[in-house]
Amino acid sequence: MSMYERMQQELQLLESTGNLRSLPQIEHHGTEVVVKGERMLNLSSNDYLGLACREDLRTEFVATLTGENFQPTSSSSRLLTGNYSAYDRLEKQMSDLFGTESALIFNSGYHANMGILPAVCNAQTLILADKLVHASIIDGIRLTSAKCIRFRHNHYEQLARLLEEHHTAYEEIIIVTESIFSMDGDKADLKELVRLKKLYPNVLLYVDEAHAFGVCGEKGLGLAEEENCIDDIDFLVGTFGKALASAGAYIVCKKVLREYLVNKMRTLIFTTALPPVCLSWSSFLLERLPSFKAERNHLKLISQMLKESLIANGYTCPSDSHILPMIIGESSKAIQVAKSIQRKGFYALPVRPPTVPEGTSRIRFSLSAALTIAEIERLISIIPSQTEIDSI
């Protein structure tokens, strides 16, 4: 069989199990999208604070640009000539906000997670990673020479046993988790993780705040700010691509770790630096991030409304955030329900294996502070109950 024939066969298999993916054609109009001629409210973006919809902010930012200072490319790696002053400014802003020794900016959260662990781990490292961490973290772990054990999702008794069992056999152990999980929308217990880490001198903590940065905490710095444990997390990582409505990612950490990454991290060294205009846009929004309290409170309110409705409709809802899964089970059923919700004007998407475990296909609602209470009430009024779905 040729490679192309094998591909065709595998794609057909994906299609027959309802797991075939394709790139949608999509037009954006503020909080709405047009897909296949249908105008719908966007319930699938990661624009959690609604900043990507804010024309006022874009206008204010664009007014600072001229043909001379608008830099759409950095033309080089940061280690060669790509390290524009916009990087220094953004990193200073980040370390000041977080109160950490330093910060380092990456091209994306994917680059961050793909590069940090491979740079810092060796064969004497043990990684203990939550079963549900993001694909980018898994890919990073695969590139290390460390041993890795995945613990059951948020199951800290198992984690405690693993730490007790292994802490003497390795030079260091790195616990890896997300703060808000991408698919279930539930939270890690950062306080408990910090407590466990502190039981041993050679245990470190890695937390990916992709879905919490901008959303949690007084200043919007994430769950670590809310839980008052920024200083206890060795690798505090997040993306600018979600709530911050920009692109890029960060780690806030000790100086020595930053310097080590600059020397060893392949996804930082061997890639063209971010466009300076993009760094300036991140700076512009970051400056205003602490002030978006009303947005954070509104997001919390509408998330609570939707969660209560999902529970009232018979779904188990693990979420404790603005990411709310409506867990259906079979992929084909999830697709059918998503289509029906879309016909009613809401662009919610089905999430299927391998993104989520087999048998837990779902509709994933990803809310934004730009959505009104009336819009959420309209959504709630059309959500099918668990019993209606069982009878499909």
Ligand SMILES: *Cc1c(COP(=O)(O)O)cnc(C)c1O
């Ligand atoms: C989205 C996401 C990333 C990747 O961030 P990008 O900046 O989009 O590459 C990493 N980790 C988690 C948990 C994410 O949800």
